[in-house]
Amino acid sequence: MKMNKTILGYVPEESPLYRIHPFVRVFFLLVVSLFPMLINAPEWNLAIIVLAIFLLKYSRVNLSTLKIYVPVSLSMGFLILLSHTVLGGIHPEFYVSFKLFGFPFYYERIVAAVDVYTRVLPMIFLTVLFLSTSRERDMLVAMRWAHVPFVVTYLVAMALRSVGMVIEDFSIVRQAEKARGFDPQGKSIAYKLRQFVMYIIPLFALALRRSDEFANAIVARGYSFTGLREVKRPDYILTQYRFRVRDGLLVAIISLSLVGVLIIRFGLGGLTLEGSLTLQWLELWLKGGAA
């Protein structure tokens, strides 16, 4: 299958995703990422994760690439739990659910950990969804469509572009290091960290040597930096993307869902932790219904 490279992975060349205007995709990311900040009820945040996974599947992203995020997600969950329980201090006012190696695990702190974790996780999934389905260009198109000044989009593009170059350089430098017998296996963390600092020299050298030519290249093709003062310039790329009725509808739906969430949360007092199914279930499990 022919694949298109995205920022994080690959999407097939034929994906239903391409029917959607890039602006809608960026808008979706920006708006839906707000939801976990508004929503406390863990089951609804889990629903956002399910939605993200569904959209990944719909976009025909190879889901096996998500495996690399599993350890990150798990270790983050573990750290959050740890910081709320073992490292959370002694609180005689809280209910002790159980003790592990003499550490009290308070019910209230576990609930807080679950709350934080289930709000962080959907944000990660949404970002992964966006980065694995979008190319750098999509972001630029979205910005230009929204009339962000060209200079800004150009600077963003160059930043993204240099990230691409640095990543490529980085992988060659690491190969070069391996080719001289550096074996990261069985080395201490401190050693590896020091190694990481070493990469900075060649990466810096490469960037510095290129920056001159980079500046020359821009000048040689007639770009003059005029700051935010816009010089009228055509935008050829934008003409290839059409903002259709469907895209308008999607933006409306996304906006309405944000309004909906706001109303339920602040108007009707819904989507809170207190009223959530998860809390009832945790109570049953960790407190034995003692409350």
Next chain:
Amino acid sequence: MSIAMRFEDYSWRYSRTSEPALKNVNLEIAAGAVVGIIGPNGSGKTSLAYSMNGLIPNQYNGIRTGAVYVLGKEVTTIPQAQLCQQVGLVFSDPEAQFTAMTVEDEVIFGMENMGLTIAQIKQRLDWVVPLTEIEPLMDKPPYEVSGGQKQRVALASVLGMRPPIMVLDEPTSMLDPMGRQRVFEVLGKLKREYQSTIIVVEHSLENLVPLADLMILVYHGEVLLVAETEPFFEQLGYLMKHDVFPPGVLEFFYQLKVAGHYPAAWPLPQSVAAGAARLRALFEEKK
């Protein structure tokens, strides 16, 4: 014939070096000519190229004396944005000149800077993309395509601006032999069909020599020899003394001439086909 480019007692010294990069250069390049600039690394070829489109002195600190005229106007009197519509420069390291996220953005960047309309851009794309054979690459990031493709993208991104004068600084250093040939085929087409003035800095002479009308030898900052291609290579002994390594066919016939096997009045052939014809003629003669 009108003059595309003229150097008059031109010298340039970078402020960080004690020796001038270019010393007292006098040159005249006719419009529509294909010009090859050769010489060892560090001899001033790139400085010469940069002086043609104003990168020197606009982007570098140094001392400049004399004058460079592009289509009759002194370089420093032409605004940079206008100058680069007259002189297009393709850099030796294509990687370093990419500023966009996709090949397509890269190719249209210059055109957008010129303020062309969408229709004009479309029209130029339809011309330059097949010419440089980059259709399949249009939505890829330019730094991810192969070396040969990069160099063609770099060429396309400058060609799209349709400058009457093209300057190419070692455009084929990263290419396989066929890739090289293809770049020179594009240059040949530009020469024949669009009468572009093409100035090429190049080490590998095989493809350049058959195309070039004029050759320039730069050595230690000085222009040592300027001549039409045929008489230029008649002085092969002198060139070889200055670290010019001629393509095999030229060298072979030069050696034949030196050894007295090849009539002094015959010109030295510049391509394999011409060489083969000469050899056959020579064998006829010997019989």
Next chain:
Amino acid sequence: MKTTPYLSVENLSYRYPDGTLALRELSFELAEGDFVALIGQNGSGKTTASKCLNGLFKPTEGRVIVDGLDTRTTSITKMVVRVGYVFQNPDHQLFNSNVWDEIAYGPRNIQFSEEEVTERVEEAAKVVGLNASYFTEHPFFLPKGLRQRVAIASILALRPKVIIVDEPTTGQDVKQSLEIMDFLTYLHQERGHIIVIITHDMPIVSRYAKRIVLLGQGRKLADGPTSEVFAQPQILAETFVAPPQITQLAQATAELGFDPGTLRVNELLTQFEGLVA
């Protein structure tokens, strides 16, 4: 005389993470006395293949055996003392703060004693012609030619039998290219290294390489002495390579009695004198 190979590539296939099959069932051997040019069009798999030779890339299928060791199961420290890899751009491989540490970096990774490291650094520096006054310099501030020498020295300090050099002549003028290649020839002839170069420069190949391994679309198209491979222009054309001009001239005039495997100007001159005499 058939010597046992030092390195053998057996049915090697390599697939990139994006699914591209870069090498398809590639097999060849490197033995004592080899000076090989790996050639083929851009994207033919030359660089990928060469990175499989010292375990930088592990085969997707097939295997690479170096000095009896399988690259899939051998630690990188054992590989790099057998096969050295010089990257094209010295800036990618210089990451220490002075030249001495740079050259010592490899041997220290192998955990040689400090005396041994010193001995190796001094020897490697001497071979590439870097005198001791450079040892305290920062590699970053050296001119490109010297940076390349430091990069080669840093590989030589590991004393690998095989040295792979990726595009040694790209960006160099002809004179500089000849100097680098003369140096590789010295390493080959005087110090017994097996040399593998990856290059597009056919005149350089015809002048220096004893053998060509020709790749096209990840497959091996030809493998043999330089003049024999160059004598088959139709196979070369499959991977968009053309023999050097002088060989093309000999081939175009083969009917006059010239040898289609001619590699150098002086060979053709000798033939010419023989034919007209």
